[in-house]
Amino acid sequence: MLSLQIGPLALPTGLVLLFVSLCVAYGVAWWLRRYRQLPDAGPLVSDLLIAGLLAARLAFVLRWHEQYFAAPWSILNIRDGGLLAPAGIAAALAIAAWRCRRPAMAAMRRPLAISVASGALAWGVLSAGMGLAYDQPTALPSVAxxxxxxxxxxxxxxxxxxxxxxxxxxxxxxxxxxxxxxxxxxxxxxxxxxxxxxxxxxxxxxxxxxxxxxxxxxxxxxxxxxxxxxxxxxxxxxxxxxxxxxxxxxxxxxxxxxxxxxxxxxxxxxxxxxxx
CATH class of the missing domain: 3.40.30.10 (Glutaredoxin)
Known part of the structure; x- marks a missing residue:
C-alpha cells in the first residue's frame, strides 16, 4: 500500500510510518526519563534525525549533481523525495558515537540506544504488518x-x-x-x-x-x-x-x-x- 487515506488527505505510507516510529522513540525516551530517572535522550534523537535527513539529502544531491546543478533551486525542493537512506543512517550513527564518546555522556548511551532501537523496531513491525495486510502487486495490472x-x-x-x-x-x-x-x-x-x-x-x-x-x-x-x-x-x-x-x-x-x-x-x- 503506497498511501493512507486520513480524512481528505492521502499521505505516503512511508511518511506515516516515519512519524509513528518517531513518536515511539520520543515516547520511550520520555518514559525512561520519567519512570527510570535516566537522562532525557529526546533532544539527541532530534539531533540524529536532523543530521540523518541532511546527510541523506546531501548524498542524493551529490549523486545526481548534474540534474540539480542545472536548476540549483531544486536542491531545496525536498518534495521530490531525493534521499539516500544509507548515507543518512551512517551520519546519524556517526553523530551518536561522537556525542556519546565522552565519559560525561556515558549515562546517555543506554537511553539513547533503547529509544532509537524502539523506533526502529516500530518501523520494522509496522512495515511488515502493512506488507502482510496489503499485498503490493509485482506485475503489470491487467486493467482495461x-x-x-x-x-x-x-x-x-x-x-x-x-x-x-x-x-x-x-x-x-x-x-x-x-x-x-x-x-x-x-x-x-x-x-x-x-x-x-x-x-x-x-x-x-x-x-x-x-x-x-x-x-x-x-x-x-x-x-x-x-x-x-x-x-x-x-x-x-x-x-x-x-x-x-x-x-x-x-x-x-x-x-x-x-x-x-x-x-x-x-x-x-x-x-x-x-x-x-
Missing amino acids: LQALDGAPTTLAALAGGKPMVVNLWASWCPPCRREMPVLAAAQQARADIVFVYANQREDAAAASAFLDSSGVTLRNVVLDSAAALGKAAGSSALPTTLFYDAQGRLVDTHLGELSDASLASKLQKIAPPDSL
Whole structure:
C-alpha cells in the first residue's frame, strides 16, 4: 500500500510510518526519563534525525549533481523525495558515537540506544504488518484502459516487452502539472523505456484540453476512468508513478512530484543493461 487515506488527505505510507516510529522513540525516551530517572535522550534523537535527513539529502544531491546543478533551486525542493537512506543512517550513527564518546555522556548511551532501537523496531513491525495486510502487486495490472481516441488498450500491450513508467495524473492536480515537462523530456530522451500517462477519473475532453493548453507533447496518454490502476497499486494520491522492468515486475514507486534527479534515480533501476 503506497498511501493512507486520513480524512481528505492521502499521505505516503512511508511518511506515516516515519512519524509513528518517531513518536515511539520520543515516547520511550520520555518514559525512561520519567519512570527510570535516566537522562532525557529526546533532544539527541532530534539531533540524529536532523543530521540523518541532511546527510541523506546531501548524498542524493551529490549523486545526481548534474540534474540539480542545472536548476540549483531544486536542491531545496525536498518534495521530490531525493534521499539516500544509507548515507543518512551512517551520519546519524556517526553523530551518536561522537556525542556519546565522552565519559560525561556515558549515562546517555543506554537511553539513547533503547529509544532509537524502539523506533526502529516500530518501523520494522509496522512495515511488515502493512506488507502482510496489503499485498503490493509485482506485475503489470491487467486493467482495461482507453486511448484518447477511444481505442481500448492495456499496459502489457503498450509495454511491448520494454521497461515501463506509468504516471497516474489528473488535470486538476498541481504537482501533476508541474512534473509533466520532466516526464515529457525523459520520454523524448529514452526510447528504451515506455512512458504511459494514465489519467485518473477524467474524460477525454478534460485530458485533451489540459494537454493542448500545457504545450507538453506526450505519447501513450490513456484514460483510467475508474482509477483502477491507483487501486491496484494501493495509492489514492496523485501523482503516483510506477516503475516496471522489462519483465513487467514492479521495481519502484514514487508518490508526489518528480524532479529530473528523482526520475533519473528511478529510471536507473529499470533501464536495460546496455543503456546504463
